[in-house]
Structure formats: structure tokens, C-alpha cells
Amino acid sequence: MPVMNAAADGHRRRLTILAAVTLALGLLALAAPLGGSESPASRVGALLGIAATLEALHSARRSTATARRRGTASALISMAIALFLINAPFVAGQALRIVIAAWFAVDAIRYAIGAIRAGDRRERALAALAVSGNAAGVLLMILARGWDLAWVVAIAGAYRIFGIAWNMIIANVRTTAEASEAIVDELGLANQPGAADLVAQIEASERTRAPIDRGWTLSFVATLFAIHIGRMSTDLTLLGVLSPAVAVAGDMLIAVLFTLLVINPTYLAWRKPTRWIERRLWRRHFDRAAVPATWLDRGVSTWLRFRLTTAIRMRELRYSVPATLNRGLQYGLPIAAILAATVPVWGMSWYFDTENWAAGMWNSWAESRTDTWREAMVRAVLAPEGGNAGPASFAVTPAGIGQGDFSFVVIGDTGEGDASQHVLRDQLLTVSNSPDVRFVVISSDVVYPTGAMRDYEAKFWLPFKGVTRPVYAIPGNHDWYDALESFAATFLQPDAARASIHARVDSDLKVTSTTDSRIEGLIGEAARLRREYNVPTGFQRAPFFEMQTDAFALLAIDTGVLRQIDPEQRRWLEAALQRAAGKTTMAIVGHPFFAGGYDTTAGDVEFTRLKRMLLDHGVTIVMAGDTHDLEYYLERRGQGLADVYNFVNGGGGAYLSFGTALSWPTEAPTPDWAHYPDRRAVAGKIEQDTPWWKRPAWWWTTRFDAWPFSAEWLSAVFDYNVAPFFQSFVEVKVEPSARRVRVVPYGIHGRLTWADVAASAGLRSGRADDSLVEWTIPMAR
Numbered sequence: 001m002p003v004m005n006a007a008a009d010g011h012r013r014r015l016t017i018l019a020a021v022t023l024a025l026g027l028l029a030l031a032a033p034l035g036g037s038e039s040p041a042s043r044v045g046a047l048l049g050i051a052a053t054l055e056a057l058h059s060a061r062r063s064t065a066t067a068r069r070r071g072t073a074s075a076l077i078s079m080a081i082a083l084f085l086i087n088a089p090f091v092a093g094q095a096l097r098i099v100i101a102a103w104f105a106v107d108a109i110r111y112a113i114g115a116i117r118a119g120d121r122r123e124r125a126l127a128a129l130a131v132s133g134n135a136a137g138v139l140l141m142i143l144a145r146g147w148d149l150a151w152v153v154a155i156a157g158a159y160r161i162f163g164i165a166w167n168m169i170i171a172n173v174r175t176t177a178e179a180s181e182a183i184v185d186e187l188g189l190a191n192q193p194g195a196a197d198l199v200a201q202i203e204a205s206e207r208t209r210a211p212i213d214r215g216w217t218l219s220f221v222a223t224l225f226a227i228h229i230g231r232m233s234t235d236l237t238l239l240g241v242l243s244p245a246v247a248v249a250g251d252m253l254i255a256v257l258f259t260l261l262v263i264n265p266t267y268l269a270w271r272k273p274t275r276w277i278e279r280r281l282w283r284r285h286f287d288r289a290a291v292p293a294t295w296l297d298r299g300v301s302t303w304l305r306f307r308l309t310t311a312i313r314m315r316e317l318r319y320s321v322p323a324t325l326n327r328g329l330q331y332g333l334p335i336a337a338i339l340a341a342t343v344p345v346w347g348m349s350w351y352f353d354t355e356n357w358a359a360g361m362w363n364s365w366a367e368s369r370t371d372t373w374r375e376a377m378v379r380a381v382l383a384p385e386g387g388n389a390g391p392a393s394f395a396v397t398p399a400g401i402g403q404g405d406f407s408f409v410v411i412g413d414t415g416e417g418d419a420s421q422h423v424l425r426d427q428l429l430t431v432s433n434s435p436d437v438r439f440v441v442i443s444s445d446v447v448y449p450t451g452a453m454r455d456y457e458a459k460f461w462l463p464f465k466g467v468t469r470p471v472y473a474i475p476g477n478h479d480w481y482d483a484l485e486s487f488a489a490t491f492l493q494p495d496a497a498r499a500s501i502h503a504r505v506d507s508d509l510k511v512t513s514t515t516d517s518r519i520e521g522l523i524g525e526a527a528r529l530r531r532e533y534n535v536p537t538g539f540q541r542a543p544f545f546e547m548q549t550d551a552f553a554l555l556a557i558d559t560g561v562l563r564q565i566d567p568e569q570r571r572w573l574e575a576a577l578q579r580a581a582g583k584t585t586m587a588i589v590g591h592p593f594f595a596g597g598y599d600t601t602a603g604d605v606e607f608t609r610l611k612r613m614l615l616d617h618g619v620t621i622v623m624a625g626d627t628h629d630l631e632y633y634l635e636r637r638g639q640g641l642a643d644v645y646n647f648v649n650g651g652g653g654a655y656l657s658f659g660t661a662l663s664w665p666t667e668a669p670t671p672d673w674a675h676y677p678d679r680r681a682v683a684g685k686i687e688q689d690t691p692w693w694k695r696p697a698w699w700w701t702t703r704f705d706a707w708p709f710s711a712e713w714l715s716a717v718f719d720y721n722v723a724p725f726f727q728s729f730v731e732v733k734v735e736p737s738a739r740r741v742r743v744v745p746y747g748i749h750g751r752l753t754w755a756d757v758a759a760s761a762g763l764r765s766g767r768a769d770d771s772l773v774e775w776t777i778p779m780a781r
Contacts (some may be wrong), residue, residue, distance in 0.1 A: 045085025412625025444625025658711020
């Protein structure tokens with residue numbers, strides 16, 4: 001817990017606006033596990049990151065150099081903790097507890113040293129309190145093993161934020177008016193008659209140029225906004241306008257933080273050791289005031305004036321929040337612009353680009369509303385039928401499935417719209433248009449990054465042009481970011497889409513930019529693109545569906561953002577499972593039950609409940625997208641129960657989840673497993689394409705498994721959108737004639753062989769490298 005020294009005698013504690021805002025952030029952090037969130041730790045991290053930024057702003061205003069140093073160090077530690085929490089889903093195992101505990105320990109040691117060096121009893125007492133608070137944070141993170149990690153993180157994060165607020169309340173701060181006086185005193189010029197006049201001239205000049213500086217800053221912000229609008233293909237909706245606005249806000253935040261935490265410390269580090277030179281030259285300058293100036297005197301005078309102006313600016317930056325924001329943007333925005341322009345060079349931009357911070361914002365919005373929206377949509381669609389779902393309410397009936405053998409294609413996480421999607425297109429067209437294939441299912445994330453209609457043409461219709469079979473889909477989390485409007489317009493029947501979007505608007509109390517004309521526009525645009533590209537869609541009545549034959553049932557289940565289903569979808573699913581009784585049943589689920597070599601249901605009550613429902617009703621094939629690769633897990637249940645064949649099928653076009661291949665666990669969750677691509681292929685691509693300046697990250701991944709982060713997180717640095725590619729999809733062959741279902745995987749060059757995949761010894765035994773991969777599941781009847 002960061003606790004700063006109190007001010008000099010007579011200082012009164014004040015609850016300032018910054019302190020009040022920080023206290024509110026602490027309360028929100030403490031309540032984070034109560035709200036619906038995919039990762040409460042990430043939400044706590046975001047709140048702590050804001051608090052750390054406010055701490056950095058406030059620390060710059062503190063009255064003594066010691067207080068400023070301690071405050072800045074505390075802000076850096078808070079920001080480091082925040083970054084780990086924001087990336088909590090990608091932190092390896094218990095590393096989150098260990099790393100956060102370590103940061104608390106660093107702060108405890110820092111204050112312990114301060115207590116030893118303290119000059120008075122009150123300062124020692126405050127430092128000892130800080131040591132105790134940080135030690136408590138260490139113990140909480142390490143010893144509270146029986147607690148839910150989300151609550152441990154929330155308590156620790158809130159505790160740290162409350163400490164930041166306390167610092168703001170007790171710390172003494174300076175004002176902008178004191179900046180010039182402080183600089184003059186430090187230079188020993190207080191008794192120089194000409195110093196006051198010179199400072200007055202500089203202050204007058206700064207007031208004159210202030211509007212010009214603000215104009216340049218606003219021009220820079222407007223330019224960045226225009227760049228983001230262009231790069232993000234923005235439309236005039238709430239989603240469209242806010243997305244580039246969030247990106248610009250991210251650029252501005254980076255600018256201010258860079259100024260505070262990099263430019264200002266660098267300036268101070270350069271100024272302090274050279275100040276004696278400046279003092280001597282000032283004395284010489286005033287001593288020679290009456291002597292005719294030489295060219296050297298004029299050069300020295302110009303340099304001194306520049307240095308004094310810079311010193312006053314940097315001191316004002318530290319003494320005033322408005323000045324901090326003003327100067328921070330002025331100095332930092334060029335750096336932020338360079339970062340924004342060069343982000344694609346550094347790696348997969350999802351994690352590093354402020355344009356994708358908007359996706360994170362929409363994820364937070366959607367995860368708390370998805371189930372409410374879906375429930376309202378289903379009720380609206382069923383209203384003309386009396387509100388009750390029947391066997392045909394959410395059924396799809398593609399031609400040619402009634403009798404005999406048939407097959408269908410499942411492809412997941414397609415909508416990247418770049419080479420990684422298009423490289424699979426020829427295989428998709430060849431397989432999907434073969435005589436036995438009756439339809440295609442997209443198993444997650446049709447369009448990235450926010451599921452907007454503006455992206456559908458380039459990322460769905462064009463890549464699927466030539467597919468002549470009906471295309472069905474269940475949404476991924478990214479498809480929900482625009483409240484499923486574009487997905488509904490594309491894949492639902494027009495009347496169902498219209499009722500669904502209207503129901504969503506009503507569930508949000510019509511606080512939305514979605515008007516009647518926009519709804520009709522979305523449905524009309526989907527119809528136009530359907531005609532232009534001739535890809536058959538628009539057959540569903542909900543973001544989930546069922547297909548039933550005499551011997552086989554397919555249930556497609558939308559798990560939204562939080563891997564759960566709402567009551568209306570649950571009622572449909574229970575009835576659909578009853579209709580599938582005695583058949584071989586396959587479920588396509590929005591999220592996988594196994595991924596990356598781990599059981600993803602662990603600790604997730606709702607997701608476990610869904611899995612248990614499926615298995616209790618005889619589902620034997622489970623397939624899901626979301627994780628971007630191909631994986632297989634055979635779950636042997638024993639005791640006379642049917643085995644369950646689990647597939648991850650999310651390699652249809654998005655960047656690959658290299659973490660599976662790079663960091664497969666020593667013990668997989670099932671004895672029989674396989675994944676594509678394998679480590680050899682992934683490592684070969686990274687070795688081939690990684691430049692020298694990324695080699696340390698690759699060395700860290702291979703030597704330390706990217707700890708404390710996961711290899712999946714760090715592998716984003718190595719996402720190169722060039723060959724070789726490892727995208728994939730599967731064909732599911734339903735063969736009642738042979739009483740079997742075959743799952744056949746395809747890569748960019750055709751069917752995969754056993755040489756392409758990594759597999760458990762039992763699964764790989766006896767299979768030649770050049771033999772084709774397929775998994776055979778016996779049918780129930």
C-alpha cells in the first residue's frame with residue numbers, strides 16, 4: 001500500500017477531486033467480481049491503471065523532491081501491477097499471484113528503506129504504515145489460496161487504489177504560480193534585479209503562445225482522429241464514432257504518461273548534473289549586463305533563456321494538472337503518433353494498438369448485456385407463436401439431409417479479412433461444393449474486430465464468394481460487440497432479424513443510435529450483398545439452431561461472451577436434446593470445453609453446467625471455435641458411458657493461437673489428444689521470419705516458456721501474415737450406412753496428414769506419417 005509523507009506542519013488533509021475520483025475507482029475495483037465479466041482481474045487492472053495515471057499526475061505536483069520521487073515510483077509500481085492484471089487471462093498459472101505479490105514486496109522494501117532514513121518520528125510512522133500495508137498485500141496474494149482468485153485480486157487492487165487516494169489526501173502540493181519562483185530560487189537568482197524582469201518576459205511570452213500551442217495540440221488530436229476513422233472504416237453510429245474516439249483517448253493517455261514517466265525524468269536527470277554550469281553562466285550573464293554583448297554572450301543568453309523557459313514549463317507540468325495535460329499532450333503526442341503508426345511492425349496489433357482498445361471497451365459492454373439481449377430477441381421472435389418454442393421454431397432444414405449419407409463443413413473464427421483468411425479459400429470452396437456437402441457452419445467470430453456491417457463485405461461475403469451451400473453461423477464474442485445487429489441482419493430471416501434488433505433496442509430502454517431506419521438499412525444491406533455475392537444465408541431465427549435427422553442431430557449453441565446461455569436458450573436446448581434422444585448428437589458451442597491443453601470449464605460454474613447438460617443428454621461430439629487452431633481431445637468416461645469427442649475448430653482465418661503448439665502441458669486433460677499445427681512447424685516459421693530485434697522475445701519464449709505470461713500472449717509478437725500458414729477447417733461426414741461419423745480436417749494444401757499434427761503416443765501409434773488424418777465416431781443407431 002503506497003503511503004506518502006505528510007506535508008509540513010500545518011498542512012490540512014483535503015479530499016480533492018482527484019482523491020474522490022480515485023476512491024470511487026477503488027470501490028469499483030472492490031465490486032468487480034460482482035458484475036458479469038469474462039475476466040474480473042482485467043477490469044480491476046484497468047481501474048488500477050487509471051488510478052496509477054492519476055497518481056502520476058498528482059505526484060508531479062508534490063512539494064518536495066523526495067515526495068515526488070516516491071510518488072512517481074509508486075505510480076510506476078501501480079502501473080506495473082495494472083498491466084499484469086489487465087493481461088490476467090494470458091498470465092501463466094499462479095504467476096499472477098507471485099508477480100503481484102513481488103510488486104507489493106518491492107514497495108514494502110522501498111518504504112522500509114525510507115523508514116530507516118526518515119528524519120522524524122512522524123515520517124517513520126507513515127513509512128512503517130506503508131510497509132505494513134504492502135506486507136499485507138503480499139500475504140493476501142500468497143496465503144489466500146482457498147479464496148476465489150477474482151476476490152483476492154479485487155481486494156488487493158482496491159487496497160492499492162485506496163492507498164493512492166490516501167496519498168493524495170495527505171500530500172502537500174504546489175501551484176503553477178510557484179513554478180517560476182521555485183526555479184529562480186534553485187538557480188540562486190532571487191536577489192538578481194534582472195531575473196524577475198526576465199521571468200516576467202518569459203511568462204508573458206508563454207501566455208501569448210499558449211493559444212498557438214493549444215491549436216497545434218488540437219490539430220494533432222484531430223489528425224489522429226481522422227487517421228483512426230480512416231483505418232477503422234468508421235460509420236456514423238455510436239459504435240462507429242466511439243471506436244476511433246477511444247483510440248484517440250488511448251493515444252492521449254500514452255502521450256501524457258510518456259511525458260510524465262519518460263520525458264520528465266529524463267529531463268530532470270539531464271538538468272541536475274548540469275545545473276552548476278547554468279548557475280555560473282547566469283552569474284556571468286548578470287555581471288556583464290552593462291558590457292556590450294559579443295556573439296558569444298548572445299549565444300549564451302539564448303541558451304540560458306531556452307533553459308529557463310524549459311525549466312519553468314517542466315515545473316508547471318509538475319505543479320498543475322491542467323498544465324500536465326497541456327504539456328503532456330504537447331510533448332507526448334508525436335511519440336504516441338509514431339507508436340500508432342508503427343504498431344503493425346511490432347507484432348499482432350490486437351494487444352498493442354489503441355484502435356483495439358475500443359474492442360476491449362465493447363467487450364466489457366457486451367459481456368454484461370449479451371444474455372439479456374439474447375433472451376429479449378428470442379422472446380420477440382416467438383411472440384407471434386404465443387411465446388413457446390416448438391420443434392420447428394429454431395430448426396434449419398438444408399436440402400439433402402433427409403435420407404442417406406451427407407456431410408457438412410464447420411469453419412471457425414474466419415473474419416480477419418487478410419491473407420490468413422484468403423489462403424484457405426480455395427480449399428473451402430472445393431470441399432464445400434463437393435456433392436455430399438449439404439451446408440456450412442461458422443462456429444465463432446464471423447467478423448473482426450467489432451462485428452460491424454461495414455466489415456462484412458471484405459471479411460465474409462468476399463471470402464465466401466463461390467460457396468453455394470447454405471451458410472449458418474453462431475456468433476463469437478466479437479460478433480456481439482455491435483449488439484449482434486449485423487450478424488442478425490446477415491444470418492437471420494428478415495422478420496426474425498427485425499424483431500430481434502427491435503427487442504435489443506427495447507431491452508436497452510432505446511438508449512442507442514439504432515433507429516428504425518438503421519434496422520431496415522442493415523437488413524437491406526445484407527440482402528443486397530447476398531444478391532451480389534450469391535452466398536446463401538438468412539435461414540436462422542436466432543443465434544442458435546438445431547438440425548434433426550432420423551439418426552443424427554446437430555445443435556449449435558451460442559455461449560456469447562461469458563460462456564453461458566440465457567434461460568430462453570436453455571429451454572430450447574433442453575427440448576432440442578429431448579428431440580435428439582437416441583440419436584448421435586453433435587453440439588457446436590461458441591467456446592471449447594478443452595483448449596490449449598487445459599480444461600476450460602475449471603472454476604466456471606455456468607460453463608460446467610452447460611457441459612454437464614450436454615453430456616447427460618448423450619452428446620458425443622462437441623466442437624467449438626474461439627481458440628484459433630485445430631485441437632482434438634477424446635474424453636473417455638467409462639462405466640458404460642459413451643466417450644466424448646471434443647474438437648477445437650477455430651483456425652478458419654484469424655491469427656493462429658501459437659500458444660497451443662509452443663506450450664503444450666506435460667499432462668494433457670485427456671489421454672488421447674492431437675493439435676495442429678505442431679511445435680516444429682510453428683517454431684520453424686518463427687525462426688524463419690523473426691528479425692534480430694525480436695530475438696530476445698523468442699529466446700524468452702523457448703527458454704522460459706514466456707513466464708510470467710503465457711506463450712500464447714507473447715506469441716502475438718511473432719504473428720507474421722506470410723507463408724507458411726496453418727489455418728484449417730473440418731468436414732463432418734455423417735454416414736448412417738456405415739453407422740459412423742467421420743471428422744476430416746483440412747489445411748491450406750488439402751487434407752492433413754499425421755506428419756502435420758502433434759498427437760499423443762496412443763493416438764499416433766501405428767499410423768504412417770503420410771496417412772490422412774480423420775477421426776471416426778460410431779453412431780448410436
